[in-house]
Each structure stands twice: as structure tokens, then as C-alpha cells.
Amino acid sequence: MNEFELIEHYFRGWRGAHPDLILGQGDDCLIWHPRRPTVMSIDTAVAGRHFPETATGAQAAQRAFLPALSDLAAMGAEPAFFTLALTLPSPIDHTWLEAFAGRLRELSEHYGLVLAGGDTTSGPARVISLQMHGLVDAPLRRNGVQPNDDLWVSGFPGRAAAALPAVLNPAWASAPADWLAAYWAPEPRLELGQRLIGLASAAIDVSDGLAADCGHLAKASGLTLVIDTDTLPQAPSFRGYPEEEVLSWILSGGDDYELAFTAAPGQRNAIAALAATLNVPLTRIGQAQTGDGQALIRHNGEAHALSETGFQHF
Template sequence: MPLPVRHATLPDMNEFELIAHYFRGWQGTHPDLILGQGDDCLIWHPSRATVMSIDTAVAGRHFPEQATGAQAAQRAFLPALSDIAAMGAEPAFFTLALTLPRPLNERWLDAFAGRLRELSESYGLVLAGGDTTSGPGPVISLQMHGLVDTPLRRDGVQPNDDLWVSGLPGRAAAVLPAVLNPAGASVPPDWLDAYWSPQPRLELGLRLIGLASAAIDVSDGLAADSGHLARASGLDLLIDIDSLPQAPSFEGYPKDQVTSWILSGGDDYELAFTASPRQRQSLKALAAALALPLTRIGQAVAGDGQALIRHNGEVKALDQAGFQHF
């Protein structure tokens, strides 16, 4: 979109020119958004309960410093949207706080803004406002807003509930060494897709309303995030190692390594959720309808709120550290 006042070159752009050039004129609107970009605050008058989540992606911490602008946009936007899916909400709008180093990298910024626009329009979200500033390196903060009538929460696990997980977790963790060192050994393409283009399970979240008792997105590792469900609900979640779903591309890799990727790797953005055993057939039908694997991997049992593993009949506590953001 051409600048309204003067056509500054990229290195000379101030904050307002940068916003006007890269982040205005996007398609999309929402009936609850009364006033969006261009004022001191946006004005939102929700017709339903609003869920909000904010995520910050830092270069060198959440995506490699050598990532392209498009890759950085995906690594920031898609994981942030996964939180909306975990609540069973419909996406509505988002805000963006963007920190960039000087001098501005035109190729990186073009690719970032272009991919962010594609994603926002694809998922039906409106960019309603935000902020830009300069700093030592790229930092992307996205606040997602969604609408929901009956949100899925972490504290709803009931005794004897089944524990389920969507998709094929572990591949993003498996590919991380290759992402950090692209000159290394080749890896399966689905591993790279899992890292750079995680799929927020929005449709699954919406359709779990009325079926699931609790849910969480798997961002820090299946073990750690199952532990969050367990602690919030005051029950233990017993994970059966032999029931974990395994991607076909894991074939030939050591079983212990694969198990570690699945349980502790993080960055999967699948949904872990609990449901009554009475819902098993409904969940199998839902998996077929969505063409998405839904795997029953454990059970809620009485305890003090931790994730446990069962292997060869032996039950033991599980390391729940997961990925640490700080």
C-alpha cells in the first residue's frame, strides 16, 4: 500500500510510515470490532465471551536467527493461534507488537508482513492494532482473541477420564538439530513441516466442546503439558508408553529417542485432552471426519496432580520440565 504523505526509503521510515506501508489495507473485518488500527486504543464490543492469549517469539529463542521473514511469521502466528484452539474458541482478531533492529532489512520485512497477511486472512483474523519499535533483534508479540460459549479449560479432568492426543507429536523436536544446522544431515520433509508450519487444531477444538472435559495445546512437551492438566484438576494422568502415536517417518530410529521426542520435545501444537470413556466412539468418529489421528494414550487416576508413565507394567514419575521460555 503506497505511503499517504511521503515515499520514504525503507531505512528512513519512521514507525507510522512502517505501519502504513506494511500492515494496513489488509482484508478482513469483524462485526464486534468497532474501531481498529489508527487510534490510541482499539474498541471491541464482544457478542460472546472473549478468550485472549499473548505469545512472544524471540529470534534465537523461539525461531533461529537465520530464519526468513516468512518463517518467522509462521513460527509466531501459528503457535499463538494454537492457544485459541485449545479453548475451543473461534478466532476473531489479533494485535501485533513488533521489535526490529536498525537498519531495517527490506527483504525480511517484506516476507514477514506478506506471510503474516496471508495467514491472518486464511484463518479469518483481523489485525486490529499493535505497536512497533526498534531493538537489538526481532521480537514478535501476538495477542490472539477468540469467541466461545463454553470454553475448554485445564481443570475439568474427571476420575477415570481417558487422556488423548491429536496428530503425531515429536517431529518438531526431532528436526530441531537440522533447523539449527541446515548444513547437517537431511531429514524427512514432514519433520520440517511440523516445525515451520504447525497446524493449530481449531476445528478439533470447536468440535471437542461437549465431548472433552479438559484440554491444552502441546507447546512445551506432551509430558509437561499433561502435567499442567493433572495439576489443574488435582488428579494424576497415567500415560501408557506403548500407546503413544508414532509418525511413520520415525521408523528405524531408536525407540528411546522417539519416546523422548514425543514426550519431552515440545513445539507440536497438537491438543492433549481428556474425555469420559463413554465418548470413545464419538471421538473415533470425529477423528475420521477430520482425517486427523486422535489417540487414547492414558487415563486419569487418583493422585496429587502429576503426569506418570506406565511401561512394562511399571509406573513411575515423569520429568515434566518441558521447554523453558525464561
């Protein structure tokens, strides 16, 4: 099967369309004529770096697609279309590719994105690059934090990091089902991001660790964000584990794809109502103050710079 036969067999004929997509797959370029401002992001997932080399095709599709989609959630964008660049070792494992393409199709149709084009090639390892495109009139950004803003986070961060030993060595370690789900199938907070427009002053998705990503908000806004460890949301499945280990998972573990955001104190009631409407936990975990653009951790009443950084790509 050559490149064109592979594309035709696995990636053509998917359901879905978008009125702004004039021409999709099949030409040298796609043609896009947006009615609203377009936001774009690109993520690359490499076997052995972003997902285990032993991951099934379906698992790899989830680990590539869902984190990439989370970037649109952080901007408050409505998903529109995506492109795929796929590198596969030779000879092609068609069982793996069938599962990958099938799960990718399910996810794209579930979240309402059109596969508008891409590229395939052969290489030494599986590499999945996804460029996501969304529409939003007033995107949430990282640099909007204001002094005295509250700092919030969605869901229960830390579970994906807690699951990692079981993901990497399933024969030697086990993990609760919600930890494994957080790693293999994170839920992009798309509706939350869209509903935060007008409520939040800044937002980011938690991909490299809560403390590290709050540090990005602080640096972009030129303020200090203080995270109170006493207020961090802890998943019920964390009960019984040592406090130091749990705090490390929550603060330094990556791959959560929850949203961290800031908002004025006057928005607390509206955010509480939004949490109830969406049935998504939203927890106030700190506050912004004048400072030098870093995130600090307040533990036992004292503020500290975090010694551990988040996930590093290099």
C-alpha cells in the first residue's frame, strides 16, 4: 500500500463538514474562508515520549487528539477542523493503523471537527502531528491576569501523573480506573472554555503541570500567582496516599488538560453557578498579586518557589 492508497483507505469518507471549509482533502492546499477570527495550534506526539511505544492505535489516537483539542478549550474556541501529519515505521502495522484511524474518526465526529488534510510518511518511530483550528470572537489569553484576581482550576488535576507508573509498567504497577482514564482519555474542557469568555481574565490548559502552567500565566501578565496547597482539589481516589506525593502529582504532574484560569472576585457566584450547570468541579486555589511574574506555593502559611518544574519536552 503506497501513501495515496493508505490515505484513501484509512482517512477518506469521514462524516462532517464545515461551511468555512471551501476545499479539504485532495489538493495541494486546503481552502478556508472563516466568518470569525480563527485560532490555530499544533501539537506533536512521539511514541516513547508522549505515549508508550506499546500503546494501541486507539490509545495513541486519544493521546494525540485530545491534548491538541485542549488548546482550543483554553482559548474558549469552537472547534472547526484539523489537519494530520503522520509518520509510521516500515513495514506498516495495519492492525495498529486501523485502530488509530477508527478512533481518530470517532473523536473527530464526536467533537465536530473535519479532517481537512495532512501528510503521511515513513520514519523510524510513530509521530503524530495535529494542527487544530477553532473559531472565537474574543479569545481567552494568558496575559489578562489582574491584581487580586482569583486563581481557579477545573476538575481533579494530578491523576494522569499518578497513573504513569501503571501506564509504563502495567505488569508491575496498578492504578485506579479514574487515574488511567485521566491519562489515556483526558476530557478537553471545550464548553467550559467557551462559557468562561466574559467571566475569566486569563486561561491556560494544564498540560505541563499546574504550578508550571500557572507560572506561564503569571509571567505573561507580569504578576505573581500564589497557589494555596490547602485549597487544592484532591480526587477521592487520592485518599490514603502520602500528602507529599499527592501534592507532587497535583502541582508538578502533567497531562491533566484541565483549565487553570483567573477571574475577578466579583465573579465567584457566576463561576459557582457555571460549575453547577456544567457539572464540572471549579475550585478557587489562589490569588494574583503584584510581583515578578512567577507562581508561588503557599504551604503551611508560608510562600515558596516550587523546586520542581513541570514536564519538559527537551
